[in-house]
Amino acid sequence: MTDLLALPAADPTTTEGSAAWAAWVGERAASELAAARALVEQVRTADPGDPRAVLRLWDRAGGHLGNAAAVGSLLGNVHPALEVRDIAETAEQDAQRLATEWSLDRGLYDVFAALDADALAGDPLAQRMLAKVRNDFRRSGVDRDEETRARISAISERLTQLDQEFSKVARDDVRTVRVAPDRLAGLPEDWRAEHPVDEDGLVTVTTDYPDAIPVRMFARDQGLRRDITTAFLERGWPTAEPLLTEMFALRHELATTVGFEDWPSYDADVKMIGTGAAIPEFIDRIADAAADPLERDLAVLLERYRRDFPDATAIEPFDASHYQELVRAEQYQVDSQQVRTYFDFTRVRQGLLEVTGRLFGLRYEPVQVASWHADVASYDVYAARGEREGALLGRIYLDLHARDGKYKHAAQFTLVDGVAGLQAPEGVLVCNFSRGLMEHDHVVTLFHEFGHLLHHVLAGHGDWFRFAGVATEWDFVEAPSQMLEEWAWDAEVLQSFATDASCAPIPAELVAKMRAADDYGKGIYARTQMFYAAMSYWFHRDPADTSAGATPPDLTERMIELQGRYAALPYLEGTHMFASFGHLGGYSSGYYTYMWSLVIAKDLFSAFSDGALFDPEVAGRYRDRVLARGGEADAADLVADFLGREYSFDAYGRWLRR
Known part of the structure; x- marks a missing residue:
């Protein structure tokens, strides 16, 4: 195993410490970009008679580029010092600028166009790598004239800036x-x-x-x-709207410039769903399937609401969470405040490690290493069973509490992608949980996000950076994490770490009631998700061409219209939730991904029979055939290899109707 990355030991909260961190980020990014450039210069003069060697040079250059982008993305979202966040964001911009430069370099494209794919026979991963590289160039617009390529480059750079500015608004407001x-x-x-x-x-x-x-x-x-x-x-309003309007318009221009009908078509071209037109079809399919469950959920909710507001014809959106909680407490005998007493943060974190270690044959050893904040807990991950037993697999950082200037949602960030013999995978979990007692929903979120972290670490031991970590199609990315949520709902699993102040484990009867109460809101959840997915799609499908002097669309009006069509709850007058809907940045038109992945996740989980959540054969097969493969095969093929058949809608349909 190669050495792990050494972060600065300086105290990030002091003036001197933040200066040291700023210098380290700048030096790390500069050295990685320099290494990437040097390797790409070798690509230009490499012997085309050895296509595997040419591809290896390109892949290693991409690894260095990824190192620079990763440190920029992570520290731009988590470091406590504004100076460091700004330098990190610049590093990410520099990496993206260089990636765009390469993608539009006709000379580089000619190198890969000339390689003989037949010479790679017998090496399917190298063949896959060549196909991916050629497709990247095709999508970049490298075959356009010089003026068009210059415009594409300018668009790409501006989109990186807009994405960062939008993220900053959502984070800091x-x-x-x-x-x-x-x-x-x-x-x-x-x-x-x-x-x-x-x-x-x-x-x-x-x-x-x-x-x-x-x-x-x-x-x-x-x-x-x-x-x-x-x-x-109201977070992010009104600052975010012009940023989003410009972002949508530029994405549309980029997509149409390289030959696609619109941005969703461009984006879906490399996803499981395949085409942009399939996105609204999927949204409507889920919305229709959720219609009856939604009607039942709302009837129950409104009946309870009318006990307090007899003349109400609909529940106010600001009352929905409170009255859903009352329904769970009164009809399902689930008092969330009682439930919270079993989920002390420290015990939950340790329980998560024990559960996933048992499931996947891992051991987590806490390590005292430098990081960007005192809240961060670090662990080295070792194989605890199988052929690699005892081997160091990577390092994880858990940054799980809220603070000023930090990313406001929950996500896994890459620190280092892993490739065998070159560098070990390192990943970071960034969340915003209470330091004391947690809601069970937050426990589920923690399991979910940790699933991404495991995917990153377990898939960091192959031969290609291109396929390392969570490198699969983006609409499959959430499936392994959504499946891991199931372990946060099992009574025996929860009883292994969920105990109250007297050390009594959470009663199995209470967990059963929690599950029944959670089932109650599935229709509301599904339709809410489809509202978000529709907003994500249609904002990108029909942007205004502001460069031609068109009037920008009113995003609030569009949001209200889509909320009325898909959402479970009515619009709250005077609000603009899209302005802090951070997924419009990273997921762009593909927020449908969450539900698409959930369909697959329910099917994946069907392989674990009742009472056998820790079956070592099934868990090991899933770990090795899905998680550890990263992007080495199409997601549908990975799933079929694990399940022994193609994935289907059936398990999800049964769950939704239950």
Whole structure:
């Protein structure tokens, strides 16, 4: 195993420390980009008679480029010092600029066009690599004239800037509501203890998840629920709209310039779904399948709501979370505040490691290494069974609590992609959880996101950077993580780490009620997801050509129209949730991915029979044939290899109707 990356030992919270970090980021990016450039110069003069060697040079150059982009993306989202975040974002821009430059270089394209694919017979991964590289060039527009290539380059650079600016707006726009403490009735005692009264006799509630979600669920004061929901849905407004409008228009221009009808068609061309036109078809299929479950869910919710508001014809959107919680408590006997008492953060984190270690044959050893914040916990990952038993597989960093200037959602970030003999995989989990008791939904989220981290580490031991880590089609990326959520719903699994203050494990009967209560809201969940997916698709499908002087579309109006067509809940007057919907950046037109992946995840999980969640044969086969393969084969083929058949909609349909 190669050495792991050494991060600066300087304290990132001091002036001197942040300067040291800034220098390290700049030097890391510069050295990696220089190494990438040197290898690409070798590609230009390499012997075409050895296509495998040419491809290897290109792949290694891509690995160095990825190292620069990864450190930029990660530290631009998590480092506490603004100076470091700015330099990191510049590093990511520089890496993207160089990638674009290469993609539009006709000389480089000619090198790969001239390679003899037949000479790679017997090496299917090298053949796959050549096909991928040629397709990359085809999609880049390298065959266009010089003026067009220059325009494509300018668009690509501007899109990187816009994506970063939009992410920054969504990350940094934290809004607050200040309330008298008596308005916090219903909130858990531990939450209230963490929110002291200030010198004005008020309590500040932010729109960060650890604040906003409990308030929306538990606060008895309807006005407070309305205020925090409104503030939450207003994040990013109005700053984000012109950024998004320009982003959508430029993506459309880029796609049409390289020969596609629109951006969704361009984006879907390299995904499992295949075509842009298939996206709205999939959205409508899920929306139709969820129609009856949604009707049942809303009827139950409205019946409970009318006990408090007899004249209501629909539930107010700012009341939905609270009344869903009341339904679970009253009809399913699930009190989320009681449930929280079993999910102490420290025990949950350790339980996650024990569960996934047992499942996949791994051992996590805590290590004291330098990182960007004192909250970060680091572990080296070892193989605990199989042919590689005892081998170091990589390193993970868990950055799991909210703070100013940090990415506001939950995601896995790459620090280093892994390739056998060159560098070990290192990944980072970035979340925003409470330091004390967790909602069970957050436990599920932690399992989900850790699934991405495992995918990254386990698929970091092949021969090609191109296929390392989570390198599969983007609409399959969520499936392994969604499947891992199932272990956060099993009573025996939960009882191994979910204990209350007296060390009593969570009762199996309570877990069964939690599962039944979770089933109650599936129709609402599915239609909400389809609203998000439709917004993601149609914002990109019909952008205004602002370069031709057209009037930009009103994104709020479009959002309201799509919400009315697909969503479970009505629009909250005066809000603009798209302005902080960060997935419009990274997922672009492909937010349907989450539900597409869930369909596959339910099918994958069907291989684990009841009571056999730790079957070593099934788990090992899944680990080796799906996770560890990364992007070495098409996702549909990986799934078929594991299941012994093609994936189907059946398991998802049964789950949705249950």
